[in-house]
Amino acid sequence: MEGTIRAGIISSANKVYLKTLQKGEVIVFPQGLLHFALNGGTGPAMAFAAFGSSNPGVQLVPNALFASDLPSELVEATNFLSHEEVKRIKADPKGPQSPSGYSCKNPDQVTENDFAFSGLAKAGNTSNLIKAAVTPAFAPAFAGTNGLGVSMARLDLAGGGVIPLHTHPGASEVLVVIQGTICAGFISSANKVYLKTLQRGDSMVFPQGLLHFQLNSGKGPALAFVAFGSSSPGLQILPFALFANDLPSELVEATTFLSDEQVRKLKGVLGGTD
Secondary structure (H helix, E strand, O other): OEOOEEEEEEOOOOOEEEEEEOOOOEEOOOOOOEEEEEEOOOOOOEOOOOOOOOOOOOOOHHHHHHOOOOOHHHHHHHHOOOHHHHHHHHHOOOOOOOOOOOOOOOHHHOOHHHHEEOHHHOOOOOOOOOOEEEEEEOOOOOHHHOOOOOEEEEEEEOOOOEEEEEEOOOOOEEEEEEEOOEEEEEEOOOOOEEEEEEOOOOEEEEOOOOOEEEEEOOOOOEEEEEEEOOOOOOOEEHHHHHHOOOOOHHHHHHHHOOOHHHHHHHHHHHOOOO
């Protein structure tokens, strides 16, 4: 979101994947692997992180080794560190407190670029019917997410823009507003509506499979990023599902209680056929 961050992963084969990230760039960290993020710029840096769990856990290696009550001799023996080095760090008060998915690449062909993605840095084209754009960072476009249970997307909404009622069959979603004001909501399976007006820095979660939407309710453009608990969450937009296909109009009318006039009008707008 701000600044320059050097981030990296150490694989179980002890291969290092290192990337310098600028504003708008993304990197994925596989579950359980050692990784880090370091401010590589001259000013402050800020980033958001999304996880494929509501309780991902965290264990910092320096804290685990040197801020615990593990006897020093065991720290030394299990990490090949000298007694002097372990003693120095422990005394320093300023010290640091085949997955599922599409076929994976041959590990020998994997590079840092597979774990990084620059596609979210650029605003999407909002010159369209819904005055909005969704830029996905899903597998396989963002190859490193394959099988990890995480992915992201960028939402750009011009004035009056809307992401219509839609569902993600494969994942729950978390949204964070970066710019503007967004009215967001979802409809439960009991048809109860949960509606919230979100400002910059606010977040909202949308349960898997439930109809939900985002609407720019401010005076200027709005920007949000969303994270999913799947590398391929899927997407079905309700108006397009009903009116942009070849489902016979009489069946649309019978199953939605809409008038023939309304169905034909919307099919004409969205490109559906009778």
